Amino acid sequence: MSRRCRRYSKQIQRSNTRFDLQTIASTVQNELDKRNLTYDEALTLGNLIQNRADQLPGDTIVYAVSDRDAYRRTLELYLRDALLTKTEQMLLWEERRRLGISDGVHERLLEQLLLQWRRQGKKVTIARFESPGGDSSA
Secondary structure, eight states, rough: OOHHHHHHHHHHHHHOOOOHHHHHHHHHHHHHHSSOOHHHHHHHHHHHHHHHHSSSSOOOOOOOOOOHHHHHHHOOOOOOOOEHHHHHHHHHHHHHHHHHHHHHHHHHHHHHHHHHHTTOOOOOEEEOOOOOOSSSOO
16 A cells, blocks of 8 residues: 555544545545555545444445445446336345445435435335235335
8 A cells, every 4th residue: 555545544533524535535535546646545534434334324325446436336227217116126135245345335325315315305116025915015
């Protein structure tokens, strides 16, 4: 890990707000754009940022180059039509498995995105899988 990465890593661990983490994430993105950081370094720092954000209170999404952000973009794409189908949910499950995203992280991201949509007056329908003895209403 480069000296620059170690410095950002220390800043991430000392951050006490999601806003501070977002500021660092923006700086990391700028450093990546200027080619002062490799993509792998930016991804490592982004994953550290996301892990630190999990430790802090709040429900705002921290946008950073990370596996979680890649998954969030995929989730947003599937939610764009305000319907999350069973097929899309299965594809998301496969994407989570590939990226190492836990079900808990998925649930938090989904809730955060749905909260953003509700604030904008939008409604999202999520198809439900049929449970044994239950119905399959959406």
